[in-house]
């Protein structure tokens with residue numbers, strides 16, 4: 001590894017980011033289009049609107065740049081969620097199945113929004129300029145050949161898999177910032193910790209359902225321990241809602257098996 005790359009790895013995103021907010025948004029849009037092409041999506045309009053409502057409520061309390069946030073649901077039974085650069089957030093159906101309160105769902109989404117507000121992807125992209133797929137990236141990012149560069153970078157970003165795996169410090173920050181965001185938006189902070197507890201239980205019960213999550217995130221036990229204090233001192237908030245209950249009924253496995261929702265064009 002080059003000496004200069006060591007220096008970049010050790011600097012925080014705030015100190016050095018070679019990717020502007022505009023570039024980040026352009027790259028994220030391209031990446032989102034690619035994910036959309038490759039990912040089966042939940043087609044239930046009411047459920048998707050509900051997820052978007054939660055997302056909008058969260059981002060009203062997000063700090064940082066005004067990113068064009070979008071919220072999509074992948075029809076995937078595994079319990080996972082991910083954020084793309086500059087706005088797109090994806091939640092797996094498995095999270096909706098596993099969550100038992102709205103605050104738990106809001107906690108997962110707040111964590112992903114926090115990755116975006118804290119520009120963790122820009123940090124990843126900056127680091128990636130020093131790795132093999134990114135050697136040509138720096139020029140492309142800094143150059144000005146419009147959407148083509150953004151598309152190329154987005155493809156490399158997705159192919160590398162780094163969009164699923166942030167560093168430990170980034171994950172901690174997303175937990176902390178996400179927790180603040182969800183409480184400011186009115187949800188009970190405990191929801192975030194409760195979902196980590198569900199993930200731990202699922203690991204023992206159905207490891208395949210949480211495998212991807214565990215390979216890309218720090219252990220829930222550590223995260224619970226770190227958040228416990230902040231949760232204890234946070235004020236009580238909204239845990240559940242009639243909309244959440246309705247969503248749970250709509251996506252219930254028995255209902256899905258009996259009557260699959262029609263695919264819309």
Ligand SMILES: [Zn+2]
Pocket residue numbers: 111115166171174217
């Ligand atoms: Zn994360």
